[in-house]
Amino acid sequence: MAxxxxxxxxxxxxxxxxxxxxxxxxxxQLAGRAKTAHTLVCLPTGLGKTTVSLLVTAERLNDVGxxxxxxxxxxxxxxxxxxxxxxxxxxPDEEIVVFTGEVRPDDRAALWxxxxxxxxxxxxxxxxxxxGRISLAxxxxxxxxxxxxxxxxxxxxxxxxxxxxxxxxxxxxxMSASPGGDEEAILEVCENLGISxxxxxxxxxxxxxxxxxxTEVEWKRIEVPEEIIEIRDALNEVVxxxxxxxxEIGVIGSARVDISRKELFGVRSELQKLxxxxxxxxxxxxxxxxxxxxLKHAVEVVESQGVEALExxxxxxxxxxxxxxxxxxxxxxxxxxxxxxxxxRADEYDDLHPKLSETxxxxxxxxxxxxxxxxxxTEYRDTAETLTEFLGEHVDTRRxxxxxxxxxxxxxxxxxxxxxxxxxxxxxxxxxxSTSVAEEGLDVPEVDLVxxxxxxxxxxxxxxxxxxxxxxxxxxxxxxxxxxxxxxAYFWISRRREKExxxxxxxxxxxxxxVEEQLDPSQRQLADFDAEDGGSEGxxxxxxxxxxxxxxxxxxxDADGSECGSEEGAIATPEPDPDGGIEIVxxxxxxDATIARDLSxxxxxxxxxxxxxxxxxxxxxxxxxxxxxVSDFLDTLVGGDRSVFEQVGDMARFYSRPVVIIEGAGxxxxxxxxxxxxxxxxxxxxxxxxxxxxxxxxxxxTADLLAVIAGREQEVxxxxxxxxxxxxxxxLAEQQEYVVGSIADIGPVTARSLLEAFGSxxxxxxxxxxxxxxxxxxxxxxxxxxxxxxxxxxxSYIY
Numbered sequence: 154m155a156x157x158x159x160x161x162x163x164x165x166x167x168x169x170x171x172x173x174x175x176x177x178x179x180x181x182q183l184a185g186r187a188k189t190a191h192t193l194v195c196l197p198t199g200l201g202k203t204t205v206s207l208l209v210t211a212e213r214l215n216d217v218g219x220x221x222x223x224x225x226x227x228x229x230x231x232x233x234x235x236x237x238x239x240x241x242x243x244x245p246d247e248e249i250v251v252f253t254g255e256v257r258p259d260d261r262a263a264l265w266x267x268x269x270x271x272x273x274x275x276x277x278x279x280x281x282x283x284x285g286r287i288s289l290a291x292x293x294x295x296x297x298x299x300x301x302x303x304x305x306x307x308x309x310x311x312x313x314x315x316x317x318x319x320x321x322x323x324x325x326x327x328m329s330a331s332p333g334g335d336e337e338a339i340l341e342v343c344e345n346l347g348i349s350x351x352x353x354x355x356x357x358x359x360x361x362x363x364x365x366x367x368t369e370v371e372w373k374r375i376e377v378p379e380e381i382i383e384i385r386d387a388l389n390e391v392v393x394x395x396x397x398x399x400x401e402i403g404v405i406g407s408a409r410v411d412i413s414r415k416e417l418f419g420v421r422s423e424l425q426k427l428x429x430x431x432x433x434x435x436x437x438x439x440x441x442x443x444x445x446x447x448l449k450h451a452v453e454v455v456e457s458q459g460v461e462a463l464e465x466x467x468x469x470x471x472x473x474x475x476x477x478x479x480x481x482x483x484x485x486x487x488x489x490x491x492x493x494x495x496x497x498r499a500d501e502y503d504d505l506h507p508k509l510s511e512t513x514x515x516x517x518x519x520x521x522x523x524x525x526x527x528x529x530x531t532e533y534r535d536t537a538e539t540l541t542e543f544l545g546e547h548v549d550t551r552r553x554x555x556x557x558x559x560x561x562x563x564x565x566x567x568x569x570x571x572x573x574x575x576x577x578x579x580x581x582x583x584x585x586x587s588t589s590v591a592e593e594g595l596d597v598p599e600v601d602l603v604x605x606x607x608x609x610x611x612x613x614x615x616x617x618x619x620x621x622x623x624x625x626x627x628x629x630x631x632x633x634x635x636x637x638x639x640x641x642a643y644f645w646i647s648r649r650r651e652k653e654x655x656x657x658x659x660x661x662x663x664x665x666x667x668v669e670e671q672l673d674p675s676q677r678q679l680a681d682f683d684a685e686d687g688g689s690e691g692x693x694x695x696x697x698x699x700x701x702x703x704x705x706x707x708x709x710x711d712a713d714g715s716e717c718g719s720e721e722g723a724i725a726t727p728e729p730d731p732d733g734g735i736e737i738v739x740x741x742x743x744x745d746a747t748i749a750r751d752l753s754x755x756x757x758x759x760x761x762x763x764x765x766x767x768x769x770x771x772x773x774x775x776x777x778x779x780x781x782x783v784s785d786f787l788d789t790l791v792g793g794d795r796s797v798f799e800q801v802g803d804m805a806r807f808y809s810r811p812v813v814i815i816e817g818a819g820x821x822x823x824x825x826x827x828x829x830x831x832x833x834x835x836x837x838x839x840x841x842x843x844x845x846x847x848x849x850x851x852x853x854x855t856a857d858l859l860a861v862i863a864g865r866e867q868e869v870x871x872x873x874x875x876x877x878x879x880x881x882x883x884x885l886a887e888q889q890e891y892v893v894g895s896i897a898d899i900g901p902v903t904a905r906s907l908l909e910a911f912g913s914x915x916x917x918x919x920x921x922x923x924x925x926x927x928x929x930x931x932x933x934x935x936x937x938x939x940x941x942x943x944x945x946x947x948x949s950y951i952y
Contacts, residue, residue: 168211173241174204179354184208186352191325193300193343195332195353202328203234206296207241209326214244214269217322219293223272224309226299228253228556228567229574234298235272244269252277255567258762262286275308280744282315283753284762289319300327303345304338310345311750317347318754370630372644375511377456377635380502384463385455385638387495392448394491395441402427402438417446431822443482448492456638457607458536459506460499465535467496508606508633509543515604515631516548516584524601526577527584531606540586540606549582605632608644736874737863738763738771743780751856758860763876767804768811770859773866774875777808779844780855783817787826790834797834801842806887807877811844812862816855820848889914896942899935906930918943 162176183194183205196202210221223238225231235251242249250264252273258281265271265287271278281287289295295316303309316323327346332339343351389410396408404423405412421442427435447470455463467487474483486492516527529544531537537552544550553573556564565573577585585600634640735758739749744762753760768777779800781789789797797813804811821828838844849855866872892914894904910928911917917925917939925936 164208166208166211166215168215168243170241170243174207177201177204180205180208183352183354184212186350187326188212188324190350191323191346191348192350192352193327193329193332193339193346193348195329195351197330197355200354202330203237203298206298206326206328207238209324210270210294210296211242213294213324217293219291219322220268221270221294221296222278222289222292223270223296224275224278224298224312225272226275226302228255228274229570230298231272231274232567232571238270238272242270252281253567258284258286275312279308279311279750280741280762282312283739283744283749283760285753285759286762289316290321292316292320293322294324294326295320297325297327297346299329300342300346301329301332301338303327303342306747311754313346314754370632372632372634373511374634374636375507377638378504378507380498380504381455381460381506384460384495384498384502385452387491387498388448388452388455391486391489391491392445392452395445395448398441399438399445402434404438412449414449417442417449428822429819440480440482443480444486447482447486453639454533455499457508457635457640458531458533459509459539460502461505461539462533462535463499464496467492505543508635509540511633512540512604512606513544513547515602516544519602519629520548520583525580525583526600527602527604528600529584529586529604529606531586531588532609534588536606537586537588544584544586548584550584550586551576551582553585553587555588601629603630605630607640608632608634735759735860735863735867736761737859738765738874738876740765740769743769746780747852748780748856748859751853752860755860758863765876767800767807767877771808771874771876772859772863773870773872774877775809775872776812776862776866777804777810777877778812778814778859778862779804780814780816783815783820786815786820787831790826790830798837798842801838801844805842805844811842813838813844813846814849814855814858815846816849816851818850893917896939899939903928903930903935 163172164174164176164181165171179196180201183196186192187194187205188209194202194205196205206223210223213219214221223234225234231251231253235249239246239249248267248269250268250271252261252264252271254274254277256264256277261277261281265281278287282289295312297303297309297313300309303313313325316325325346325348327342327348329342332342339351342348392410393408396405396410396412399405399420400408402424404420404427405416421439424435424438424442427438429435451463451466454466470483471487473480474487512529516529519527529540531540534554537554541550541552551573552565553570554565556566556570573585576582632644634644737749737752737758738761739752741762741764743749749760749762752758765771765777769780770778772778779797781797786797789800801811801813821831835846838846847858849858867874889908890904893899893907906929907917907925908914911920922933922936922940925931925939926933931939
């Protein structure tokens with residue numbers, strides 16, 4: 154006889170809501186181990202990884218104090234976890250706060266100080282750390298949800314490094330159902346997060362097995378109509394033609410149309426080498442390579458999605474080709490006769506892709522047989538739109554997509570996403586059509602059928618998707634495969650990687666000490682930054698064998714148990730002040746680069762983020778820096794929203810030592826700009842604007858240079874950082890130039906010409922188009938734009 158809800162044992166703890174958390178032995182054991190060391194917790198999707206972290210958080214706050222930080226990769230996940238924590242913990246709701254981009258930075262700083270638990274997206278926390286708005290010193294437990302993302306430049310990696318360096322008593326818990334496809338990937342996650350222990354439980358463990366059910370997986374082959382094959386073959390003819398051209402250049406050995414993405418990335422690397430060696434074939438080949446990538450995507454779309462999705466894709470290409478600054482690759486493709494022929498055939502094909510009818514059949518069959526919910530996953534938003542409309546004719550269907558708007562498809566706000574999931578949980582509709590946004594961690598209710606409209610080529614995503622079913626009852630997973638297409642390749646890749654991951658997890662299960670030994674020594678020290686205090690692994694180690702004893706309910710008899718040196722002379726570089734005496738102010742928009750993040754990790758340097766009126770970095774009361782990549786610099790010479798001369802001119806008004814840093818190689822090779830034009834621009838910056846123009850190799854080199862300049866200014870010359878650029882500090886003439894220059898973005902040069910000709914702002918604004926053209930440098934187009942702005946009727950727009 155099954156236990157009633159009242160008979161299910163519950164976890165008892167001073168900080169937990171009485172009777173809220175079901176007592177599951179495997180969760181107790183995992184929490185007991187995770188509270189003693191920096192731990193990666195691996196559990197199948199839907200078995201309560203968040204509960205494990207919650208138990209550790211409660212224990213840490215109760216025993217050690219401080220505050221807890223919980224990071225999740227998306228806003229919907231953050232909201233979901235916050236709701237769970239507020240229900241599960243005996244902590245006032247106002248002390249459990251949410252940090253997303255929707256909360257103003259100044260508000261986040263105040264909320265951080267008053268909170269006990271912060272649940273946030275990593276990008277927001279990264280920005281606040283770089284900007285010096287928050288400190289991790291008193292964070293005693295940091296959770297990385299979906300921690301398999303902790304690779305490369307993802308925010309998790311930076312936050313982990315800062316946490317181990319700044320926290321007085323750190324403890325890390327990483328959580329994932331799918332931490333990586335092989336041992337190397339799993340170890341990389343451990344290294345990047347400073348994790349030394351790996352705890353794995355699979356559905357084969359007896360403690361876990363009672364909470365899971367079998368999930369039947371069916372791979373259903375779909376025969377692709379001959380008409381679609383003909384369209385695909387027509388596109389592949391163009392692919393082959395372009396590959397032949399790349400073969401002639403010598404960057405590819407064969408022109409076979411089934412070339413993989415990995416091979417194409419290799420081709421790109423070879424082309425970049427040619428460009429670096431100043432060979433014109435490199436530029437030609439790069440444009441051809443872009444065509445191949447677009448065509449390969451088109452082939453994949455028509456094979457696996459149908460002609461409707463292909464038409465939508467090519468409509469975007471046509472719009473792109475018509476836009477200003479369109480790439481030559483897009484322009485050539487939309488005018489290519491064979492591509493146009495393929496699109497003509499697509500227009501003539503009236504039938505839907507057979508995957509659509511099969512999806513409808515399976516969904517209706519599941520619901521008729523007593524099922525309540527179905528999820529359909531697709532890679533493409535266009536297909537999600539089509540599926541929602543098509544299935545909606547027969548069953549109650551809604552879509553679930555990301556927040557970003559795309560051409561022809563509006564995104565969903567966070568509020569809309571929450572409403573859809575809430576309605577799905579309550580059974581107000583039957584079929585959810587989702588892109589990848591619902592894959593990771595979202596508390597999507599138990600479903601009877603998970604349908605992959607196309608296979609995904611990664612083990613992690615396949616595991617995440619399949620985890621939506623089989624939690625409380627038997628579930629079914631169906632993967633639709635378009636025969637003899639890229640679908641089959643993705644299918645076999647995913648199966649192989651999934652088996653490799655399962656094998657690696659079994660190997661890693663329970664061998665934390667071996668994992669630690671395999672970590673790169675330089676990376677392993679990440680977990681030992683708090684060496685003076687001994688970290689969080691000291692006093693609690695003895696409890697590892699006993700689980701989390703404080704969670705045992707009283708009446709449970711059935712329990713189964715870059716540094717700067719100094720040298721003499723004119724180019725002395727200062728020793729960093731250990732108290733953080735060197736401060737660098739960075740513009741918010743510079744966070745797209747890694748420079749501010751890099752600087753924030755350096756001893757003796759503190760960073761602050763502001764929306765700067767002028768410059769990208771402020772290093773003292775007299776030095777501001779405008780940073781340009783080579784591409785950005787050349788863009789400003791050939792046309793852009795605002796020329797580099799205007800930017801540096803504004804900077805020179807407020808800082809006596811303006812600096813321009815041009816970052817990257819190939820200044821005279823990257824664009825079709827005459828070298829003398831570039832030299833003339835550099836000369837003008839130095840002579841006309843008094844700017845120092847410096848070159849750096851890359852972002853790391855730029856960060857080093859900024860640190861040295863800031864150190865010289867603040868430590869050697871004893872200058873303070875001062876952010877200028879307030880409008881009130883402008884002279885009357887400058888203010889007048891500013892007002893006129895802002896009209897239709899005509900800029901300061903034309904503004905001065907107009908003011909000299911008319912004598913006042915009022916006279917400029919009241920002048921006719923013909924009168925405006927009398928001013929030097931003002932033609933018919935500029936005069937027309939000015940009159941349009943000045944005399945045009947104002948209409949309010951609400952976004």
